[in-house]
Amino acid sequence: MDIAVIADDLTGANACGVRLAELGLRTMTKFHWSEHQHYTNDTEATIIDTNSRYLDKTAAKERLRSVIDEYRYIGVRNFAKRIDSTMRGNVGAEAEEWIRAFNNEAIAVIVPSFPDSNRTVIGGYLLVDGTLLQHTNLSKDPLTPMTKSYVPDLVRAKTSLSVAHIDLKEVEQSVSDLKNSFHQCIADGFRILVVDAITNAHIEKIATVMVASKYRMNPFDPGPLTTAYMNRKMKNLNREDKIIISIGSANELAEKQTQYFIERRNVSPIIVDPEKFIDPTKCMDEMSKTIKKASDHLEQNNIVLITTIKPNQKRLNFRQLEEEWNTSVNSIAQRITEGLAMITKEVIAQNPEVKGCLTSGGDVTASLCSLTNANGIELLEEINPLVAYGKVNGGDLNGIKIMTKGGSAGNKNTLDHCIRALETRIVN
Structure with missing residues (x-):
């Protein structure tokens, strides 16, 4: 199973990659995002660091598109985007470019939640250790001060595309009902979905919906959703x-x-x-x-x-x-x-x-x-x-x-x- 996960910094790339390695996948992090010739057939999951978190959105989109195009060309079909759990970087711009790269057929499912690290999203608001993002030390970050906590607005700040929000009440529904909620958003024209989650069980349910969907859905998350999603893809393959x-x-x-x-x-x-x-x-x-x-x-x-x-x-x-x-x-x-x-x-x-x-x-x-x-x-x-x-x-x-x-x-x-x-x- 060939997987490419595109990250915007090396620490995040490794953190996401090690989770895929724990699934039994031969995983490698690539430092040099532009040197695609280093890709090897022995690697099942490649995590590519574009080193673009602090670039302007145009440059970040260019790097992202270059990597997507190259890895699609060599036959990779399973893609995910590793984002920062505190939404630093160019998430909205990269989601927009991602959708274009996949001919407007991809759905970017943005789930910043990382329950094991006390990052959760409820009502669209990102909490760090139970505190709104804007009230944490990240509000004083010298490079990217995070002065807002509402994830849909953080995404909208760097994209012209419409952003839908699926709240916790919908996530608490059955898998079938949650899938219907996803599909209704897509039918309404949304290609970027921000989804609440406060537990690993919520993330597992979201992954189940994504794999079961008829649409191409790609995880945008710090790692837990990508891991759950790829694990389900592997199990589906092995079973059927x-x-x-x-x-x-x-x-x-x-x-x-x-x-x-x-x-x-x-x-x-x-x-x-x-x-x-x-x-x-x-x-x-x-x-x-x-x-x-x-x-x-x-x-x-x-x-x-x-x-x-x-x-x-x-x-x-x-x-x-x-x-x-x-x-x-x-x-x-x-x-x-x-x-x-x-x-x-x-x-x-x-x-x-x-x-x-x-x-x-x-x-x-x-x-x-x-x-x-x-x-x-x-x-x-x-x-x-x-x-x-x-x-x-x-x-x-x-x-x-x-x-x-x-x-x-x-x-x-x-x-x-x-x-x-x-x-x-x-x-x-």
């Missing part, structure tokens, strides 16, 4: 959506990528014997056994990996097989790819919880589309060079999210990165 990976590429890089993925994700691969696909007397039995193994595997796991690659095994000698079976090399390769494609088709058909598929090797993809009578693939995004993401159009797999990867594309991390990207996309 499953992925099948079919690898027919037989080269050294594909073997390295597969082995790296197996070790990194603790996946038990289902290895098929490609020679049995060539032999008509053994082909159907091999496919039936593999389909059953894959379906059994999916009862307890989210990912099933089916591959012809067996580590350290000598690769097929196609010229020798050509003579043995008195057929062409192309015919032998086609039998293998069609066998893998048929297995993939049947596993998806028998397991409706499979929402995504990655095929490695163009022939496997072509065979799968042919066997399922697909019209084509609606292309949506380039994940990496030679890795495309889209949806199957028409046929037996209509609507299935699919990622197609060139057999020689990328480095040893690429398969792992692609699957993490696919996991994120089948949730959204």
